[in-house]
Amino acid sequence: DAGITQSPRHKVTETGTPVTLRCHQTENHRYMYWYRQDPGHGLRLIHYSYGVKDTDKGEVSDGYSVSRSKTEDFLLTLESATSSQTSVYFCAISDWTSGTGYEQYFGPGTRLTVT
Amino acid sequence: DAKTTQPPSMDCAEGRAANLPCNHSTISGNEYVYWYRQIHSQGPQYIIHGLKNNETNEMASLIITEDRKSSTLILPHATLRDTAVYYCIVRVNRDDKIIFGKGTRLHILP
Numbered sequence: 148d149a150g151i152t153q154s155p156r157h158k159v160t161e162t163g164t165p166v167t168l169r170c171h172q173t174e175n176h177r178y179m180y181w182y183r184q185d186p187g188h189g190l191r192l193i194h195y196s197y198g199v200k201d202t203d204k205g206e207v208s209d210g211y212s213v214s215r216s217k218t219e220d221f222l223l224t225l226e227s228a229t230s231s232q233t234s235v236y237f238c239a240i241s242d243w244t245s246g247t248g249y250e251q252y253f254g255p256g257t258r259l260t261v262t
Numbered sequence: 263d264a265k266t267t268q269p270p271s272m273d274c275a276e277g278r279a280a281n282l283p284c285n286h287s288t289i290s291g292n293e294y295v296y297w298y299r300q301i302h303s304q305g306p307q308y309i310i311h312g313l314k315n316n317e318t319n320e321m322a323s324l325i326i327t328e329d330r331k332s333s334t335l336i337l338p339h340a341t342l343r344d345t346a347v348y349y350c351i352v353r354v355n356r357d358d359k360i361i362f363g364k365g366t367r368l369h370i371l372p
Contacts, residue, residue, distance in 0.1 A: 180360065182362070187364075188364070189347075189349070189362050189363060189364040189365055190300075190306065190349075190362035191362070192360065192361060192362075195360075206361065235303070237305050237306075239305070239306075248294065248296075248311050249353075250296075250308040250311075251298070251306070251308065251360065252305075252308075253304075253305025253306050253307070254305055255304070255305060256303065256304075256305055
């Protein structure tokens with residue numbers, strides 16, 4: 148998976164608790180993304196980052212915050228988890244590569260269940 | 263919203279060419295067409311991309327119409343391992359918001 152890890156891979160938590168998901172890369176790519184995937188919705192962009200401390204909102208950012216203090220780490224935080232945030236979360240990284248342009252590489256995913 | 267329209271599902275016989283269409287009628291002159299696929303519950307995987315010329319790599323071919331309003335991804339000899347959801351995306355060739363639509367679920371029939 149092109150040097151991308153996500154942790155934890157599975158998590159079950161209760162409604163109202165804070166949750167932080169971590170994406171770690173060893174590729175030194177500039178851009179990082181968080182997506183969620185739910186049945187019938189495909190991949191939806193939550194937040195993305197175009198550099199250390201530079202982040203922006205995606206299409207479904209409500210209820211989520213992110214931080215990027217180092218190039219290699221992009222954290223996604225659910226301040227107070229809700230059942231609607233039960234989903235599979237994918238991290239992706241990207242940077243210019245000759246031949247494939249700004250190809251995105253995806254992590255293995257984190258399955259989050261909020262009870 | 264995604265800038266592309268794809269059929270929700272398609273079938274293809276094993277060994278035949280799979281032709282997956284994508285409409286992107288509002289594409290801008292500096293936007294590229296990218297294709298990804300997602301097998302089962304794995305993260306999506308890059309397949310190919312192009313601007314206006316047809317492109318080919320070891321995985322697939324990409325045919326873009328002259329007006330650039332639509333494209334077709336061709337898997338020349340489909341195998342059961344090509345069963346996946348295929349996403350067509352248009353984007354400027356720098357990094358910014360990348361919006362995935364719902365894609366096309368391709369079933370390869372034995």
